[in-house]
Amino acid sequence: MASTGAGEGNKTAAGSSLHSKTLLKSQSLYQYILESTVFPREPDCLRELRVATATHPMAGMAASPDEVQLLGLLIEMLGAKNAVEVGVFTGYSLLATALALPDDGKEVNKGWFDFAFVDADKVNFLNYHERLLQLVRVGGLIAYDNTLWSGSVVASPDEPLAAATREFNVAIAADPRVHVCQIAIADGLTLCRRVA
Ligand SMILES: C[S@@+](CC[C@H](N)C(=O)[O-])C[C@H]1O[C@@H](n2cnc3c(N)ncnc32)[C@H](O)[C@@H]1O
Numbered sequence: 001m002a003s004t005g006a007g008e009g010n011k012t013a014a015g016s017s018l019h020s021k022t023l024l025k026s027q028s029l030y031q032y033i034l035e036s037t038v039f040p041r042e043p044d045c046l047r048e049l050r051v052a053t054a055t056h057p058m059a060g061m062a063a064s065p066d067e068v069q070l071l072g073l074l075i076e077m078l079g080a081k082n083a084v085e086v087g088v089f090t091g092y093s094l095l096a097t098a099l100a101l102p103d104d105g106k107e108v109n110k111g112w113f114d115f116a117f118v119d120a121d122k123v124n125f126l127n128y129h130e131r132l133l134q135l136v137r138v139g140g141l142i143a144y145d146n147t148l149w150s151g152s153v154v155a156s157p158d159e160p161l162a163a164a165t166r167e168f169n170v171a172i173a174a175d176p177r178v179h180v181c182q183i184a185i186a187d188g189l190t191l192c193r194r195v196a
Pocket of ligand 1: 062063064086087088091120
């Protein structure tokens with residue numbers, strides 16, 4: 001179990017929560033990842049937004065720097081040109097996505113998408129999933145944030161959002177329309193590649 005998993009469960013913590021959002025047991029190991037691999041590759045404008053977001057009283061709501069780096073790499077590998085995000089906050093993950101798109105790529109709010117990132121109200125994740133399966137092309141990727149909910153899916157499974165998250169995880173694992181992978185990065189990230 002994480003010692004410092006932040007997630008939205010810790011969203012009122014001071015701004016540093018944006019930089020401590022991990023399920024890793026070692027906070028110093030997480031800082032090492034950020035400082036060795038993430039921050040040196042971070043575009044200036046993304047760094048500026050991250051630093052500004054870290055002063056927000058609800059900074060813990062933002063996606064983590066290592067998580068948006070992973071999403072950017074996946075977007076590049078996918079050759080995505082159109083992307084959508086559900087749950088924007090200060091726009092940190094949205095900007096990271098935009099920076100990973102090619103020059104003719106777009107963040108759009110309607111049409112046919114290659115990539116979607118869902119980071120809004122957790123109780124609606126299954127509703128978003130059904131909608132996005134109509135909007136994301138076959139072969140496209142849908143990424144869902146906070147799918148381990150600071151570890152509460154195991155530690156406090158009856159907590160309302162933990163229960164909703166468990167229900168979502170069970171449904172996704174059984175959904176033949178997607179190939180899935182649960183990643184223990186940030187607060188838990190579930191990748192779904194649409195296959196049907
Ligand atoms: C966890 S934050 C998003 C963080 C953002 N992805 C980032 O990295 O900075 C969740 C956001 O979703 C928004 N939200 C909550 N419910 C929503 C809904 N039903 N539709 C759209 N946005 C919603 C909240 O206002 C909040 O800005």
